[in-house]
Amino acid sequence: xxxxxxxxxxxxxxxxxxxxxxxxxxxxxxxxxxxxxxxxxxxxxxxxxxxxxxxxxxxxxxxxxxxxxxxxxxxxxxxxxxxxxxxxxxxxxxxxxxxxxxxxxxxxxxxxxxxxxxxxxxxxxxxxxxxxxxxxxxxxxxxxxxxxxxxxxxxxxxxxxxxxxxxxxxxxxxxxxxxxxxxxxxxxxxxxxxxxxxxxxxxxxxxxxxxxxxxxxxxxxxxxxxxxxxxxxxxxxxxxxxxxxxxxxxxxxxxxxxxxxxxxxxxxxxxxxxxxxxxxxxxx
Amino acid sequence: xxxxxxxxxxxxxxxxxxxxxxxxxxxxxxxxxxxxxxxxxxxxxxxxxxxxxxxxxxxxxxxxxxxxxxxxxxxxxxxxxxxxxxxxxxxxxxxxxxxxxxxxxxxxxxxxxxxxxxxxxxxxxxxxxxxxxxxxxxxxxxxxxxxxxxxxxxxxxxxxxxxxxxxxxxxxxxxxxxxxxxxxxxxxxxxxxxxxxxxxxxxxxxxxxxxxxxxxxxxxxxxxxxxxxxxxxxxxxxxxxxxxxxxxxxxxxxxxxxxxxxxxxxxxxxxxxxxxxxxxxxxx
Numbered sequence: 001x002x003x004x005x006x007x008x009x010x011x012x013x014x015x016x017x018x019x020x021x022x023x024x025x026x027x028x029x030x031x032x033x034x035x036x037x038x039x040x041x042x043x044x045x046x047x048x049x050x051x052x053x054x055x056x057x058x059x060x061x062x063x064x065x066x067x068x069x070x071x072x073x074x075x076x077x078x079x080x081x082x083x084x085x086x087x088x089x090x091x092x093x094x095x096x097x098x099x100x101x102x103x104x105x106x107x108x109x110x111x112x113x114x115x116x117x118x119x120x121x122x123x124x125x126x127x128x129x130x131x132x133x134x135x136x137x138x139x140x141x142x143x144x145x146x147x148x149x150x151x152x153x154x155x156x157x158x159x160x161x162x163x164x165x166x167x168x169x170x171x172x173x174x175x176x177x178x179x180x181x182x183x184x185x186x187x188x189x190x191x192x193x194x195x196x197x198x199x200x201x202x203x204x205x206x207x208x209x210x211x212x213x214x215x216x217x218x219x220x221x222x223x224x225x226x227x228x229x230x231x232x233x234x235x236x237x238x239x240x241x242x243x244x245x246x247x248x249x250x251x252x253x254x255x256x257x258x259x260x261x262x263x264x265x266x267x268x269x270x271x272x273x274x275x276x277x278x279x280x281x282x283x284x
Numbered sequence: 285x286x287x288x289x290x291x292x293x294x295x296x297x298x299x300x301x302x303x304x305x306x307x308x309x310x311x312x313x314x315x316x317x318x319x320x321x322x323x324x325x326x327x328x329x330x331x332x333x334x335x336x337x338x339x340x341x342x343x344x345x346x347x348x349x350x351x352x353x354x355x356x357x358x359x360x361x362x363x364x365x366x367x368x369x370x371x372x373x374x375x376x377x378x379x380x381x382x383x384x385x386x387x388x389x390x391x392x393x394x395x396x397x398x399x400x401x402x403x404x405x406x407x408x409x410x411x412x413x414x415x416x417x418x419x420x421x422x423x424x425x426x427x428x429x430x431x432x433x434x435x436x437x438x439x440x441x442x443x444x445x446x447x448x449x450x451x452x453x454x455x456x457x458x459x460x461x462x463x464x465x466x467x468x469x470x471x472x473x474x475x476x477x478x479x480x481x482x483x484x485x486x487x488x489x490x491x492x493x494x495x496x497x498x499x500x501x502x503x504x505x506x507x508x509x510x511x512x513x514x515x516x517x518x519x520x521x522x523x524x525x526x527x528x529x530x531x532x533x534x535x536x537x538x539x540x541x542x543x544x545x546x547x548x549x550x551x552x553x554x555x556x557x558x559x560x561x562x563x564x565x566x567x568x
Contacts, residue, residue, distance in 0.1 A: 109506045143427045146465035147490045147506045181430035183441050206431045222393045222431045
């Protein structure tokens with residue numbers, strides 16, 4: 001079995017590539033999984049995307065993204081739920097088990113209310129997701145995004161919500177960049193156990209070039225990714241390990257180079273070091 | 285009693301001002317407390333600073349800062365502890381009850397080890413602080429600083445450490461910018477209770493202009509400061525409320541204007557709205 005059997009490329013990592021370029025690039029690099037974004041799927045068309053995935057023998061690790069639940073009106077809340085129902089249908093057609101949720105922030109500075117709306121929305125979506133054999137993956141974001149992207153900022157919160165539902169309906173997505181700082185990380189990964197539906201890898205560069213578009217390639221920052229991967233494995237997660245890096249400098253590099261770098265860093269910083277001894281030539 | 289009886293100006297908010305300008309500015313604006321920084325005290329000299337504080341009838345709410353405990357060698361650890369002993373002595377001479385601790389980050393990416401070193405350092409400092417009638421105030425920083433400034437990133441962590449010590453030796457400093465995102469904030473403020481030794485106010489601007497130097501004036505961001513102040517009051521804290529804003533654009537404004545703006549925003553966003561009815565003139 002290949003060392004890259006669990007590797008997935010989230011297509012945001014090669015943002016300049018079209019859907020077709022991304023899928024063909026993964027096939028060339030022998031990366032078996034790809035994480036897709038709804039707008040890119042819409043760009044090529046759902047049907048053609050599915051056809052190309054089959055032709056190239058690629059699997060979809062997750063679809064990004066549902067969520068953004070807190071709204072300032074009931075009408076907007078319902079309209080957004082509708083959009084999330086469509087996202088679940090798209091995930092099912094793409095053959096992925098996971099719709100990633102970026103839950104959204106408070107429109108009016110009331111974090112508690114936003115958190116209630118998020119829990120309510122997930123409860124409405126979960127049975128529909130289950131009918132489509134899609135799991136909702138709650139992704140806690142780094143607290144730096146609490147004001148504009150997600151009122152769910154710790155794995156503990158995500159676990160609290162996920163536990164309200166059967167594990168075949170709702171789980172959590174662990175992204176290294178978002179959770180590495182958390183003093184409760186190890187305990188909450190262990191608690192998440194069979195609820196883990198995604199593991200994203202990237203790095204935290206010091207100082208961060210930009211909160212949104214300055215995430216690092218594995219090994220360029222301070223996160224102990226190998227240790228985190230061990231903890232996620234120990235909790236029982238055996239699914240794809242998805243590389244998702246929003247970084248302007250990386251986007252400006254040629255896509256094939258990015259994929260080669262990812263594979264190299266994945267071996268160096270995420271997998272176990274090879275146990276085979278280095279071959280040495282001794283003089284006779 | 286003045287509405288500004290609890291107001292304190294942390295001198296970093298008017299970073300362009302010298303110590304003398306800062307103290308004279310506070311006296312002119314009738315702000316009774318000032319939060320000082322060690323390097324600025326060194327600039328004017330400790331003795332002259334103390335003399336001027338007395339002359340102007342100002343009190344020191346806190347001295348910034350001790351901390352930065354995790355180091356990569358035992359020698360560096362001891363040298364840093366020595367520096368913290370000097371900081372405690374300076375705090376005592378300045379007549380403040382609080383030395384603010386910014387605890388420091390992991391030199392080698394090992395957060396757990398860094399956290400152990402922090403707890404160990406505080407245990408070594410606490411009795412010395414108590415002898416000088418100074419409390420160590422553990423300030424959890426926003427997780428955005430986990431890699432370079434503080435491995436202590438939640439109030440829960442700070443409370444966990446503080447509770448290992450008598451409340452007259454070690455407490456916590458709550459800074460709105462650092463903690464507002466935390467889903468456990470209310471519970472941890474209530475838990476902190478008599479351990480709270482400082483309350484800092486500022487705001488989280490969206491999007492943040494810069495993690496370090498883009499903190500907002502109260503009212504310019506998304507934090508519900510009045511609600512947080514109520515929670516801190518309800519926990520039993522009756523001490524100074526210190527305005528600490530690191531912001532390049534504010535630094536470029538004239539100091540007296542900054543102080544007037546602070547007083548206005550303090551009334552509008554932090555204190556209770558006045559209950560006195562607005563006087564209206566009716567035609568006879």
